[in-house]
Amino acid sequence: MHPNLADLFVVRSLEGVRWRSLPQGRTNILLAVIFLSFVPVMNLFQSNQLEFAWWVEINTNIPRCIYYFGPFDSEKEAQLYKGGYVEDLYQEEARDIVALVKQCQPDVLTIFQEKLEVLSGT
Structure with missing residues (x-):
């Protein structure tokens, strides 16, 4: 058996x-x-x-855009690279720049003004 x-x-x-x-x-x-x-x-x-990866989110008013840079394995790594992305956008004449590091999963890496206007209803 x-x-x-x-x-x-x-x-x-x-x-x-x-x-x-x-x-x-x-x-x-x-x-x-x-x-x-x-x-x-x-x-x-x-x-x-x-859990989502860490990303650098940068909002600019001129041009009116949201940029996502990443993904990064840690918040520390994203913070390390954040300044370089801000500097690059400033050199490309972007103004009123606000950058933050957060965990997310962006569907689109660059959101342009037209899409922002549709989302905000203006």
Whole structure:
């Protein structure tokens, strides 16, 4: 008679991996251990889906635009690069520049004046 798959467990040895039958009544314990060993991995994937990357968001009035630069792995990294993006936009004659670092997932990296007017209703 062949044991059920749930009644087998893996034994590591010097020769490799082999299957071995569990004693009666130990199946549920093994399944619980296997399940619990995957819980932190499942939580890791779930938390990654909920967290957004760090981005530099820059608003300018001249021209009237919103720019997104990123993604960055950390807030510190985004802060490090923020000044360079502001300087580049200033050199391209952008004015009234406001820059901030935030976690988000922008759909569009540059939003131009026409789109801002449609969104604001003006």
